[in-house]
Amino acid sequence: MVSFDCAENRIGNKMQTKFTNPRYMAYAKENGKTPEEMMEHDKNEYPGGCMCGFTLWTHAKLREFEKINPKSFLYSRLCDQKAFSSFLGCD
Numbered sequence: 665m666v667s668f669d670c671a672e673n674r675i676g677n678k679m680q681t682k683f684t685n686p687r688y689m690a691y692a693k694e695n696g697k698t699p700e701e702m703m704e705h706d707k708n709e710y711p712g713g714c715m716c717g718f719t720l721w722t723h724a725k726l727r728e729f730e731k732i733n734p735k736s737f738l739y740s741r742l743c744d745q746k747a748f749s750s751f752l753g754c755d
Contacts, residue, residue, distance in 0.1 A: 683699035683700070686752075686754035687749065688702075688718055691717075691721050691722070693753075694721075705717075706718065725748075729742075729751045730742075732751075733751070736748065
């Protein structure tokens with residue numbers, strides 16, 4: 665699991681600023697930006713929560729995916745993470 669604190673998270677004693685979440689990278693790519701540019705954009709667009717844009721995008725993509733692949737869901741919960749990642753172009 666990758667967590668973000670506005671593009672910086674602490675691993676051991678080092679600060680990590682490299683984006684390693686493939687879904688976040690897909691989000692940035694869909695918006696025509698690098699992950700770093702997307703984070704900077706979202707910090708300005710959503711000053712109360714820099715991950716808000718990513719969260720909204722992910723939710724919209726989940727609903728879109730559910731319509732075309734309902735068997736990947738059980739009681740509206742995603743069960744097939746691999747299929748969803750593939751749908752997003754993360755493979």
